Every structure is written in C-alpha cells, then in structure tokens.
C-alpha cells in the first residue's frame with residue numbers, strides 16, 4: 001500500500017517579540033493558523049499576554065491558512081517550504097511575509 005507523506009511548512013522565523021509564543025525570534029507553539037483579508041496575511045495564533053508559553057523545544061508549523069489567494073495555498077493548506085512572520089501595522093499584529101498574491 002502506498003503511503004502519503006504529509007509535511008507542514010515550518011515557521012522558519014517569527015520576529016513578533018510581543019507574542020507569548022515567541023522566544024529568540026522563534027515561534028514555539030505546535031502549529032499556527034494564518035488568515036486575513038485586504039492584501040495581508042495575519043497570524044491568527046498571536047497571543048499578547050504578559051506571560052510566555054509554548055514548548056521550548058518545539059518550532060511551529062503552519063497548521064492551516066485561509067488565504068486562498070496566496071500562490072502557496074492549496075485547498076486552504078500552505079505548501080511553502082517554510083514561512084516567515086513579522087510584526088504588521090495597525091490591527092495586523094503579525095503578518096506572514098511569505099504571502100504572495102496569485
């Protein structure tokens with residue numbers, strides 16, 4: 001029987017230091033969700049609490065993404081080899097920099 005390998009894209013870097021899951025420019029939750037509209041892709045897992053959380057030895061992956069207009073998106077999953085997240089402007093606290101409109 002053939003097996004199908006499923007690999008989620010790594011969050012290679014996240015510079016959103018104000019997020020509870022961020023330590024040393026790395027995201028330490030198990031998986032993030034990306035969403036957004038109007039030309040930006042926001043990280044929906046951003047948590048601005050005063051305490052840090054996550055798992056120190058875990059580097060996050062992209063679990064789901066609803067930016068269907070991104071060239072890396074297939075069936076609402078991210079197919080990029082990895083993504084980078086950085087602070088956004090205004091209400092957009094954390095943006096996927098790897099987002100690229102079709």
Ligand code: SF4
Nearest residue numbers: 041065070078096099
């Ligand atoms: S690269 Fe595109 S498909 Fe992947 S998480 Fe970012 S916005 Fe979503």
